Amino acid sequence: MSRRFVGAGRVVRRRLLVAVPILVLTSIGMFALGAASPIDPAKQYAGSAAFTANPDVLAQIRANWGVDDPLPVQYFRWIGNLLRGDLGWSTSRHEPVASVIAARAGWTLLLVSLALAIVLLASLLLGALAAYRRNGIFDRALRAAAYAIESMPVFWIGLASIAVFALALGWLPAGGLTDITASGTGFGDVAHHLVLPVLVLAVSQAPWFVLFVRDGVADSLRDDHVLAARARGLPGRTVLFGHALRTALLPFITLIGTHLPELVGGAILVETVFSLPGLGGVTVQAALGSDFPLLAAITLLTTAAVLTANLATDLAYAAADPRIRLDA
Amino acid sequence: MLDALPGRRILRLRPGHAGTLVAATVLTAAIVACVLAPVLWPLDQSAISLDQTRLPPSWAHPAGTDDLGRDVALRALYGLRVSLLVGAVAALVATVIGGIVGGIAGTLGGRVDRLLMRVVDTVAALPHLLLGIFIVAMLRPSLGAVIASIGVTHWLSTARIVRSELLSLRNRPFIDAAISGGAGRRRILTRHLLPHVLPRLALATTLMIPHAVWHETALSFLGLGLPPHLASLGNMINDGQGSLLTGAWWASIAPGAVIVVVTLAIAALAARWREHLDPRVRAELEL
Numbered sequence: 125m126s127r128r129f130v131g132a133g134r135v136v137r138r139r140l141l142v143a144v145p146i147l148v149l150t151s152i153g154m155f156a157l158g159a160a161s162p163i164d165p166a167k168q169y170a171g172s173a174a175f176t177a178n179p180d181v182l183a184q185i186r187a188n189w190g191v192d193d194p195l196p197v198q199y200f201r202w203i204g205n206l207l208r209g210d211l212g213w214s215t216s217r218h219e220p221v222a223s224v225i226a227a228r229a230g231w232t233l234l235l236v237s238l239a240l241a242i243v244l245l246a247s248l249l250l251g252a253l254a255a256y257r258r259n260g261i262f263d264r265a266l267r268a269a270a271y272a273i274e275s276m277p278v279f280w281i282g283l284a285s286i287a288v289f290a291l292a293l294g295w296l297p298a299g300g301l302t303d304i305t306a307s308g309t310g311f312g313d314v315a316h317h318l319v320l321p322v323l324v325l326a327v328s329q330a331p332w333f334v335l336f337v338r339d340g341v342a343d344s345l346r347d348d349h350v351l352a353a354r355a356r357g358l359p360g361r362t363v364l365f366g367h368a369l370r371t372a373l374l375p376f377i378t379l380i381g382t383h384l385p386e387l388v389g390g391a392i393l394v395e396t397v398f399s400l401p402g403l404g405g406v407t408v409q410a411a412l413g414s415d416f417p418l419l420a421a422i423t424l425l426t427t428a429a430v431l432t433a434n435l436a437t438d439l440a441y442a443a444a445d446p447r448i449r450l451d452a
Numbered sequence: 453m454l455d456a457l458p459g460r461r462i463l464r465l466r467p468g469h470a471g472t473l474v475a476a477t478v479l480t481a482a483i484v485a486c487v488l489a490p491v492l493w494p495l496d497q498s499a500i501s502l503d504q505t506r507l508p509p510s511w512a513h514p515a516g517t518d519d520l521g522r523d524v525a526l527r528a529l530y531g532l533r534v535s536l537l538v539g540a541v542a543a544l545v546a547t548v549i550g551g552i553v554g555g556i557a558g559t560l561g562g563r564v565d566r567l568l569m570r571v572v573d574t575v576a577a578l579p580h581l582l583l584g585i586f587i588v589a590m591l592r593p594s595l596g597a598v599i600a601s602i603g604v605t606h607w608l609s610t611a612r613i614v615r616s617e618l619l620s621l622r623n624r625p626f627i628d629a630a631i632s633g634g635a636g637r638r639r640i641l642t643r644h645l646l647p648h649v650l651p652r653l654a655l656a657t658t659l660m661i662p663h664a665v666w667h668e669t670a671l672s673f674l675g676l677g678l679p680p681h682l683a684s685l686g687n688m689i690n691d692g693q694g695s696l697l698t699g700a701w702w703a704s705i706a707p708g709a710v711i712v713v714v715t716l717a718i719a720a721l722a723a724r725w726r727e728h729l730d731p732r733v734r735a736e737l738e739l
Contacts, residue, residue, distance in 0.1 A: 142570045150578065157590040275715035277666055279673050280689065280708035287701040298697065382576065389581030389670070396674060407582065408674050411589035423586045427578050434577040 143431050155199045158416045211421045216413030221421045232402035236391050239325035251337025252369045270331035278328035278390045282397035296320045299399040321398040340372030381437030384430045475720035486533045516702035528707045531685040538668050543660035545603030550610025558618025580605035588676045602667045610656045659722045662715040
């Protein structure tokens with residue numbers, strides 16, 4: 125490979141030097157919060173039986189679980205188990221955390237990646253078109269729409285779209301992943317149920333991307349190489365998509381990385397609105413049921429995944445732009 | 453016509469700023485209504501009238517009634533009170549944290565600055581709603597937990613703003629002049645740096661309020677925010693979800709519309725304010 129990648133290893137190491145301590149600090153903070161929480165895990169486990177149970181039995185449960193050990197001991201036991209792949213037992217769903225996550229992560233990934241794909245395609249197309257005629261009718265309308273959508277909470281867009289497309293017009297289902305009568309997850313059935321959630325998530329995230337592309341292309345339309353392309357008499361479409369959009373694309377890659385946290389938050393809310401069986405819905409359940417093992421595992425794993433993806437987009441940026449030297 | 457308005461001098465209104473005027477009017481009306489609501493339209497939070505449930509919008513009930521027969525418009529007004537208050541306090545908390553971090557990075561500079569900004573970049577990459585959910589779940593949903601969860605996750609932009617403002621001020625001639633004039637660290641900080649940083653900080657806090665309101669509404673919507681007796685906008689949208697599926701869309705759509713309108717108004721005013729603070733932005737806009 126070219127010399128540009130010489131510094132990649134060093135950059136990754138330097139970024140990890142900050143990211144790993146922050147991840148560790150997050151996990152310590154999460155554990156401390158969990159320990160400070162007023163919920164007694166033994167009583168939570170026993171449920172209503174806790175009121176009538178022999179205190180000795182509760183004490184025995186506490187001793188078995190080691191919840192009265194010193195906090196550092198408990199923390200290292202928890203982290204050690206997580207690193208060994210033992211994510212623990214979900215107290216709200218009464219099954220191993222790993223199997224809860226395994227059964228649901230796929231749906232969330234599907235929702236997020238479909239929405240992201242739509243956002244990217246739509247924003248590149250719409251943003252470039254708006255920039256081509258700056259301050260034209262299309263540009264103004266698009267920007268006004270973007271600012272308006274920016275100020276709408278995603279769950280509100282979701283509810284409004286249910287009211288319109290599911291209830292008033294009856295075109296699409298209001299929630300769930302399949303029809304209640306369905307016995308499995310057929311492709312057509314699932315696709316039909318995912319149209320609204322995917323579009324809602326995409327629409328709610330699109331404004332930042334559209335405005336970003338629009339401003340970037342508007343700037344690069346004034347660059348020398350674009351003017352040169354015009355001077356050579358190339359058709360407008362070639363200049364716009366072949367020259368102006370290409371240069372504006374680069375910073376766009378980093379925008380994807382920095383926007384991932386928003387996407388995760390949006391997915392949680394959209395899954396809740398549309399009762400989808402993804403990680404978002406189960407996160408809320410775990411939070412309502414004070415299910416520390418499940419909630420902590422999802423939060424920590426998602427955080428690690430987002431940080432990794434962020435690093436990946438930075439590397440992709442450097443790979444795409446010959447002017448960026450990673451070791452600079 | 454705009455020249456005659458009393459707000460002209462404050463906002464430096466020009467004919468092109470009709471939007472700003474609308475935004476200012478809407479926001480002022482909303483705040484005045486929020487403040488005066490207990491006097492003008494006293495609300496008995498527990499009053500329910502089961503013979504008037506799920507009435508569609510009408511003159512008597514501009515936004516209809518919910519499934520307990522309560523007026524949605526009035527409850528949304530009280531919800532806005534709660535949401536704005538929580539949002540403002542949380543934004544203030546976030547500003548204090550961000551101001552301290554940005555202040556340290558901007559005044560010390562060098563390695564401390566590089567390290568702190570790396571930390572800010574990394575923390576910005578954390579999924580903040582998820583962390584907010586975690587904080588609230590462990591502390592049990594309450595006013596303090598919601599404010600803490602917003603403060604801890606929303607201080608990053610303020611830290612960046614304060615830091616970059618301080619770094620650019622450090623190299624200005626008037627600071628050099630003050631130093632050569634014999635001004636001490638304390639005097640430079642209070643007389644020369646703070647007057648420049650404070651307006652930015654105020655702007656950052658204002659811009660943070662919509663974000664804080666959103667975060668609070670999102671948590672409340674998930675059932676993880678403010679306790680039910682504090683009718684925030686998020687709680688109302690959450691309550692109205694059931695009615696929505698039976699056709700009474702107004703119970704959750706109306707409180708959401710309030711959020712949208714207020715957010716838009718704040719964003720429009722903040723954009724105008726930023727123009728006012730930064731002539732370069734103004735020049736770009738007038739190109």
